[in-house]
Amino acid sequence: MIMLIRSIIHSMSILIFLMGSLLFAMPDRRASLSTATPTGAENENCTVTINYLDDAGDLALAQGTVYFTIAVGTNNPITATGDYADITEEGDEYGVGAYTISPNMVTSSTLTIGVVADKRYEHDEEFTITLTNATGSVNLTGSPITAATFTLTNDDDLPKFAFSTPTSNEEEGTAKEIDVVVEATGGDVGRDVDVTWSLVDTETSTADHASDEEGTLSFTEGEDSKTITYLSEEDELHEGDESFVLNLTGYGTTGSSGSQTAHTHTINDDDEVPTVGFSVTEMNKDEDHGSVTVTFSLEGQTTSATSVSYAIKSEGTTATSEGDDPDHNLSASSVNFSA
Known part of the structure; x- marks a missing residue:
């Protein structure tokens, strides 16, 4: 009899445990992004919300793990790495890569993407967030929005x-x-x-x-x-x-x-100034020699015409002489060299 009572009590305990598990099991929730086309600006972090929905499409408590990726867009994609990366992972901010988030009795989760502050004049650029999987009481079956493409609108001046x-x-x-x-x-x-x-x-x-x-x-x-x-x-x-x-x-x-x-x-200009001189420094001619040619020479080149004045210094001669014929017919003048 005692054994029968113990068996009944054990069976009732199992039944109560199973009923409790069914009573308190978390219903399935669908993970869905809040929008498929969020917008953002350069120099400001971007945010997007993952909502957890019940069968009626209303927000509901959820517990589990959501897997998602952040990748460069297909039109004017952001720069993902290197000195000119447009978004970066830092602290609680996400960059380009694969991640998980674990909701624990919450109705939504907010993702913050770290946008790099810069002065570069560039295209409006895109990156995409995609929900790839979910476990626990969360799934993606029938989820309204599983991917969202951010557009970072350029706000910098022309260089x-x-x-x-x-x-x-x-x-x-x-x-x-x-x-x-x-x-x-x-x-x-x-x-x-x-x-x-x-x-x-x-x-x-x-x-x-x-x-x-x-x-x-x-x-x-x-x-x-x-x-x-x-x-x-x-x-x-x-x-x-x-x-x-x-x-x-x-x-x-x-x-x-x-x-x-x-x-x-x-x-x-590093060229020397041209010089002008006589071709000879001294000439001796007989008095009855007749005409004498005196030649001037220009050493060096110039791009402009050059004019050189000369004067006559008489030593024992005169251009005119009383009672005599003049000794010479020279007078002060100038000679010109073309460019």
């Missing part, structure tokens, strides 16, 4: 391009590097930019230039300076210092003009 200095100078025949920089007052380069430039002669001419008179500087993401290398012709002409102007002329649709878009460069 501004300018010469680093307003002027420069260099001796002729020597190369000079002239820098074009991205100014801090604009955005950084996040999209390719072609900056065009051209040379305008003011005191120079094409014959003075041994390098290109126009060109293009191609900037890529993260670059902040480029160099124009100018070389003048080396010659033997004394022409004085000469200047020209370099102008930045275009930036496409991904750049803009900065504060210094013109640069004046001076070619320092």
Whole structure:
């Protein structure tokens, strides 16, 4: 009899346990993202909510594990790694990768994606969050939204391009590097930019230039300076210092003009000043010799006409003499050399 009573009590305990388990078992919940097209901005963290829904589609307590991934988008994808990553995992913030989250008697979970603060002018960029699996009392069966694509709207200014200095100078025949920089007052380069430039002669001419008179500087993401290398012709002409102007002329649709878009460069003339003299320093002729030719010589080259004045210093002779014929017919004048 005692054994029978014990058996009945044991059976009732099992029944009560099973009934309790059924009574207190967590019903299945569907994990669903709150929206399929969340929006975000550069320099601000993005958030999206995972809701846990009952059969009626209402929020309900859930307990289990949800698996999800964050990946680059298909249209204008974010940069995932390296120096120019657009989102990053830090602290409680998620980056690109595969993750899990474990709801414990909550109706929703909020995911925060760490957006990197930058100044790069770039495309509106995308990344996607996808719910891939769920366990415990959570599942994805019939879930309304299992993937969401974030669009990070660019909020940075166009990069501004300018010469680093307003002027420069260099001796002729020597190369000079002239820098074009991205100014801090604009955005950084996040999209390719072609900056065009051209040379305008003011005191120079094409014959003075041994390098290109126009060109293009191609900037890529993260670059902040480029160099124009100018070389003048080396010659033997004394022409004085000469200047020209370099102008930045275009930036496409991904750049803009900065504060210094013109640069004046001076070619320092290093040729000696031409000298003028007589071909001989002394001549002796008989009085009745007749005419005498005196030759002037110019040593060196110049780009401009040269005029040299001369004077007559008489030593024992005169141009006119009382009662006599004049000794010579010379007078002060000048000689001219063409360029």
